[in-house]
Amino acid sequence: MSSKDTNKYLLSLDLGTSGCKITLFNLRGVVIKSTVQEYQTFYPQKNWVEQNPNEWWEAIAKGLKNLNVDSLKTKEILAIGIAGQSWACLPVDKNGKALRNAIIWLDRRSVKQAEKMSADIGEDKIFEISGNPVDPSYVTPKIMWIKENEPEIYNKTHKFLQSNSYIGYKLTSKFSQDYSQAYGLHFFEVNNQSWNKKIAEKLGIDLDKIPSLYEPHEIIGRVTLKAAKKTGLKEGVPVVAGGLDAACCTLGAGVINDYQTQEQGGQAGGMSIQLDRPKGNPKLILGRHVIPDKWLLQGGTVGGGGTLRWFKNELGKYEKNLSSGTDKNPYQIMSEEANTVSPGSNGLIFLPYMSGERSPIWDPKAKGLYFGLTFKTKRSQMIRAIMEGVGFSLHHNLKTAEKSIKGIKKLNSVGGSANSKVWTQIKADITNKEINVPYSDHATTLGAALIAGVGIGIYNDYKDAVDQTVRIKRTHKPNSENHELYSKYFNIYLDLYKNLKETYQKLDKIINKN
Incomplete structure (x- = not known):
């Protein structure tokens, strides 16, 4: 990397459970600026957990202004990557306007819908298709709940977005669904990485309400003039689809080889094991890595x-x-x-x-x-x-x-x-x-930044990105x-x-x- 690249940066947005972390990295993965903006979580009824997507966007806009991104020259921020919390269900209209609060991963209201999935299709069949168990935390039963309990909202819905895809839309006015978040939808067929139309129909979910699939490093669009005025970003900066926070975190932790494992100690806990093929476990979670054709067998715990x-x-x-x-x-x-x-x-x-x-x-x-x-x-x-x-x-x-x-x-x-x-x-x-500790506080945002860097060709591939940026701070032996x-x-x-x-x-x- 030449000396002329020292003043060029990658911007990363991490939409977590308790707040949004915004980090500016140089191309060596060194943090230049970082801020965290919190937002509210609502508990309107027992087992209901929601967040206001407008607060997500306001938190990002406020955080970007706190970082003074408008003081950077147009060419200094090369691209933007987005990491997002899992299993958020957000219906929006054709203009990208949220039709209700996002139902987030902690929400468990859709127990009956999950039971209906198991009864109508069978847990074994769903696992065969998706590689995942049936549980109310996933996006699928939440969509079914909205259709059953809020039909007027379901009918008005143009697309169901997840956390990072909503922010991607706010920045670019483009709808997207990245592969690493697709595991939240049980009609995502892991063996061919596509939507299974028959399963979606049996679940009563209209596939035209689900956005097209993008690789996490694919550029979905560029910062619009409207978004630039709101955030202080420069119009035209490329934005990639981004991915699941746990998958971005896994990349930011340096996990790029098969059987390497990331342990995550954020608000929630968990682990992610990289695999070369989609080998699920009925008691665990299977999702695509942000790296193409690599998979993550994950354990996700509430108590981290x-x-x-x-x-x-x-x-x-x-x-x-x-x-x-x-x-x-x-x-x-x-x-x-x-x-x-x-x-x-x-x-x-x-x-x-x-x-x-x-x-x-x-x-x-x-x-x-x-x-x-x-x-x-x-x-x-x-x-x-x-x-x-x-x-x-x-x-x-x-x-x-x-x-x-x-x-x-x-x-x-x-x-x-x-x-x-x-x-x-x-x-x-x-x-x-043995446990190695790389960047403790910035692995997720670093992972999202590396995705953006790969997307615009700053790094040759993901191995090159990790080799240039991830360093181990300390090692703990058992x-x-x-x-x-x-x-x-x-x-x-x-x-x-x-x-x-x-x-x-x-x-x-x-x-x-x-």
Whole structure:
């Protein structure tokens, strides 16, 4: 890369669950500027979780102005990549106007529609076509719910968009659906990477309401004059389709080879294993990588870094006060507290099912749990137990994957929780796998930027992009003694859910009745 490229950049937008991160990278993957803009999440009824797409767009516009992108010369921002949260269902009219709030991945209102899918088509047939299980979190049953409960909106819908495709439209006035987000629709046939018309018809979904498929690095359009005035961007900047945040994150973590695995510690948790063919597992999630013809076998958990965020918000006044006036944030203090506790947290086990759970148990009625509380339990033990519980959920997904896939030896860990050396070491000890930590805070936006760079030819291919930008910061090797102890606790972790599964059902009935 020549010296003349030093003042040229790639812009990345990451539309996450709690907010939008906007990052400007140079062509070596170094962060030049970055900002985060939060937006609201609405819970209008039990199991309903929505976000206002207009707030997404306003957050992006505000963030771009905060970065002063209008001060950059036209040719300095070469392209824009977009990462988006999974399984958002957003109906828009022919002018791209949102017809309702987006139903996001945490929403579980469409249980009846998911059950109807299983009854009418059969879970085995759906898995054969899509490589994915049936669950209310996916986009498919949400579209069916809208058609059944809001028919006037369904009839007005020109296209159903997901998070990154909506922002792509706002920037370019072009509708799109990238391959990496297509797994949210159960009529996406993994073996030939196309829509299955017969399955869509059986589900009662009109295929003309689904946008055309694009590779994540394909240019869908350019920044319009209207978008330029709103954001401060220059008119005409190329915009690529972008992709699923977890897939962008996997790329940004440096995962480009088969059986390489990314561990994600953002608001939600999970792991992504790269495969050379679409080999699904009924208890896991299968999606296209942002890299053409590569696949990701994923475990997606509700309880990632969000569990510690819950503790901070509800029980973390001590850490907040302690961090005030210092250069440490509450999470750093909680990590220090957890580091004073021995592995196993003195017999305290935490189930991180804070909003039901996705893979591998797929139980919307599961609940979070502290097991083993005594009068001797300390705050530090409660914090470490949360970290260990999230580690157990990661281990559960990895062990599920390893029943059919061999060769997973190392993980590349990214997301906010990767900033905690304590938490990362806990995960290494629980899984008995070496964990490498590249960019902790910017892997998702870096991945989206690399997609944009490949799309306009700045990088020869994805390997070239990763080689030029991804660097490992530190490595955590598992402690065999700790792993042996954690294996015993992990068995109890599994038993707890197994023994409480029916109790969760009873509790849910009581809650619903009252």
